[in-house]
Amino acid sequence: DAGVTQSPTHLIKTRGQQVTLRCSPKSGHDTVSWYQQALGQGPQFIFQYYEEEERQRGNFPDRFSGHQFPNYSSELNVNALLLGDSALYLCASSFRQISSYNSPLHFGNGTRLTVT
Amino acid sequence: AQKITQTQPGMFVQEKEAVTLDCTYDTSDPSYGLFWYKQPSSGEMIFLIYQGSYDQQNATEGRYSLNFQKARKSANLVISASQLGDSAMYFCAMREGNYGGSQGNLIFGKGTKLSVKP
Numbered sequence: 001d002a003g004v005t006q007s008p009t010h011l012i013k014t015r016g017q018q019v020t021l022r023c024s025p026k027s028g029h030d031t032v033s034w035y036q037q038a039l040g041q042g043p044q045f046i047f048q049y050y051e052e053e054e055r056q057r058g059n060f061p062d063r064f065s066g067h068q069f070p071n072y073s074s075e076l077n078v079n080a081l082l083l084g085d086s087a088l089y090l091c092a093s094s095f096r097q098i099s100s101y102n103s104p105l106h107f108g109n110g111t112r113l114t115v116t
Numbered sequence: 117a118q119k120i121t122q123t124q125p126g127m128f129v130q131e132k133e134a135v136t137l138d139c140t141y142d143t144s145d146p147s148y149g150l151f152w153y154k155q156p157s158s159g160e161m162i163f164l165i166y167q168g169s170y171d172q173q174n175a176t177e178g179r180y181s182l183n184f185q186k187a188r189k190s191a192n193l194v195i196s197a198s199q200l201g202d203s204a205m206y207f208c209a210m211r212e213g214n215y216g217g218s219q220g221n222l223i224f225g226k227g228t229k230l231s232v233k234p
Contacts, residue, residue, distance in 0.1 A: 033221060033222075035222075040226075041226060041227075042120075042207050042209075042224030042225050042226050042227050043161070043207075043222075043224050044224070045221035045222065045223070048221060056220075056221055058221065088159055090159075090161060092161070092222075102149045102166060102168050102211075104151055104163040104166055105151075105161075105163070105222060106163065107153075107160060107161035107162075107163075108160065109158060109159050109160045110159040110160065112159070
């Protein structure tokens with residue numbers, strides 16, 4: 001049973017460029033969330049996708065956008081990269097339930113983005 | 117105000133001993149969940165244990181247990197019989213209630229780096 005898979009593993013970009021990160025959720029999961037983890041910090045919520053729509057969004061600018069496909073996989077796009085966007089980007093998946101506050105997120109290994 | 121506070125940036129423990137990692141939280145929502153994750157140097161966040169706000173008993177999962185003190189708003193992780201493989205970052209996280217049917221996001225603390233000494 002494949003867990004959450006992310007690609008690529010590492011990425012180096014230049015300031016001002018655009019980047020796309022990809023995520024395939026754990027089998028049976030239908031909800032994908034993206035988190036940014038700066039060095040030495042805990043992960044910070046970017047946004048969540050369910051049924052191909054953005055359902056929640058954290059405090060991130062519009063340069064951060066996403067998409068969810070019919071097979072539940074997801075992409076995170078970041079435009080006009082800044083040096084401060086350098087971080088580990090984590091994708092997490094879960095199965096949407098009515099009592100949603102008690103279901104854990106399953107995370108991938110992350111994509112380490114370096115902006116120079 | 118911080119919703120999740122982990123006051124120990126780093127901790128050392130001798131192999132085979134028990135260790136407690138502290139976590140306090142702040143919420144006015146009566147329904148919430150508390151989670152602990154382990155993050156090895158590889159980067160993956162590994163789910164360890166969960167405690168719900170209405171759970172009467174402290175959660176346990178193998179060598180992990182959660183010391184849940186609701187009135188004090190603390191949810192400390194206890195690792196018994198530490199192993200060298202337990203060396204990692206540990207994050208406490210909270211999810212509040214139910215956002216109109218959609219899953220609330222996890223709010224993480226800054227983490228505690230645990231080092232297990234042989």
